[in-house]
Amino acid sequence: MQLNASTRRASAIKAGSRRVQVKVSARFSNWREQAERSAPSTSSYGSSSKSSSGVEPKKILMMGGTRFIGLYLARDLIAQGHDVTLFTRGKKKVAYEIPEDTPSSFAEYSRKIKHIQGDRMDFPEVERKLAREGFQVVYDINGREAVEVEPVLKGTKSTLEQYIYCSSAGVYLKNDMMPHREEDAVDPKSRHKGKLDTEELLRKSGVNFTSIRPVYIYGPLNYNPVEEWFFHRLKAGRPIPVPGSGQQVTQLGHVKDLSTAFVKVLGNKKAARQVYNISGERFVTFDGIAKACAKAMGVPEPELIHYNAKEFDFGKDKAFPMRDQHFFASVDKAMADLDWTPEFGLVDGLRDSYKKDFGRGTFRKEPNFKCDDMIIEAKKGSSFSAPKAAAASAPISRSSWR
């Protein structure tokens, strides 16, 4: 803040008389962090484009924040100078290092991040713990049902300025005309009905809310096996089974772009009571994702096996990580209103995810090739010998990958 004043003064002097040599003052104790933040640095939290929002610092409550989206969002918000508190059960450490961090950025983050321990499903507890905290903005990242939102609204009633909710593009009703746009019909029977109900509640409550509907999110530390599912198979040299024709069109959005969009909503008058689709700018076919993941990993294009999902009974196992239908949404509205542009293209984003997560040997779910083997066997018969076919249905041990 102080540095801004000095640069303003400096530029004023400069405008007045060109002979005066202007030196930016180095007096302030936090100038190193400021410089770090404004210079393009190794940590992505230092990029100048993020620290120039011009929004005054707010007291922010984040419901969640220790799993995926919130990890990046909380860091972005703190880098912007906001006061951020995470509300979690405390099962995971409030601040732990992620691949994006540099030692100094993480040190600052862990110093500044605050925490309220509690179970958001215990509604009276939530209301009690939030009362008198004075939160101005709420980022509700992990809310599922409408009832979960009420106590948060009540607890922050006197000071709340903006409620920003992480919904899902899964609420859209399936349609032959694509892409999904924010004004499209929603599906009251969808698996994400809770998100719809929450949006409805926020609308009715009269609060200044914004709802963000991401499509498929990916990036380092993704707990949903989207890119991970492909990476496992590519690494194992296995063919990739794709349902149907592989021509289904969908969309992936990098978690960092999503986080940037969330930050841009803050204090944005255009976003009041609006819904925004957030994801990558381009759409991709199922076959395309497999190929893009291979490119990101630097391995040759995989063999794709197309199958009719109706001919199989996979039981409870998921044979493919995505819904078998066209599923993509237009992000024009967000790009226009929020002045937001996704930075990651598909292959670049997958490369980022691979470099910082899977490529380092970390992943969330052990691979399960049971469904793959059923499909391969049906399609190719016993003559096909999949790599490591001996251990067909057992999950591959980690040592066998290296």
Add this chain to the structure above:
Amino acid sequence: MQSSMRARVAGGARRAVGPASRRLTVSVMNSNVLIANTKGGGHAFIGLYLAKELLKKGHKVTILNDGDADKLTKKNPYAKYHELERQGVTIAWGDPAKPSTYPRGNFDVVYDNNGKDLASCQPLIDHFKHKVDHYVFVSSAGAYKADPIEPMHVEGDARKSTAGHVEVEAYLEKARMPYTVFQPLYIYGPNTAKDCEQWFVDRIIRDRPVLLPAPGIQLTSLTHVEDVASMLATVPGNRAAIGQMYNVCSDRCITFTGIAKAIGKALGKDPEIILYSPEKVGTGKSGKAEGFPFRTVHFFASADKAKRELGWKPKHDFQKDVQGLVNDYKANGRDKKEVDFSIDDKILAALGKSVPKSSSSSSSSSSFSRVSSSSSAAKAEELPRSRSSFSPRRDLKIKRTVLPPNWRDSLDEAEPASAKPASGRSATTGRSSSVPKDWRSAL
């Protein structure tokens, strides 16, 4: 004249006429626009609608149409040109490749809605090289290279280097013309010269199966011609568009099955959709399927750039328009016309499915009528002789089908409703009265 001079001086700036109360500030400056229009195909009616749109904006419009006036004005869209003439549009008939046929005038803006390659475009470009404020080339999004990973076409994406349109674009760039290139996809609407959704209506309204190249979920952009015209009409006076390329399409695309379902809904029918592989039945490959109106791969584009830079917005929505399109189809009597389903039958036979007794909604009289669609008749020549699945008449290599599609009805009254599978030669048991003995003389 004066207005066009002033327009040139002002660098082509235009302002629409304000309301009467602001008479003092009004100065109507309109452009003198020349549209070189093509003689057929999917782009043919762009000229008609663009002229209307430009007139609305107060510009002076001249159309130079390629082709023979007498022949073309018998059909749409050219048949509607007299409406334009009544509104003050000058219609000239000539040849865009021959500058001597160009209409006289000092044109501010030229639209080339005719040429598809350098040979056909160059004369027009060279003639107007230093004479216009703005040169618009109506190209095609078909010039994009198909990308199987990220199918949506965005301006700047790779183009097919061999495409004729691409040559023209390069020439415009090299000649440093003040150009704008528009790339439309499939266009629908009244008065078109080329069928779009009508292919689906032909089949659904006659209760025939709709044969779609598998998987049927391919996405395609269908844009209403009025939206195309309104985007093209934003050019006069818009210097920001110079040197730019824009996709011309609705901001929504639709699947093949979606088109069939929407039309079925508008007709109150449940279409029977059969998916087939053009490669396997031998009717096509690499993006094309014989007899199918669209490319068989995803073919849709982003309209963002036009929305952002030209302030354009599509007003139409195919699902909302479809009822009107179906009504137009019926109002034009197309439901009574004969349609050549020979390719459909060929495909059905190859799939081992029964070829339906085509039920045109009008009871076809016993007299012959030449089948209206000529394109598939030409293709009938290419049918390999070995295919015994065709009707016996085809083996005789008749060049044009002269039998009514329901000729089988007349063969044998006792024949069961489900037609015998056509794999073997079905015995044609004698003639019946609806097939006159001298049918060969009608050839």
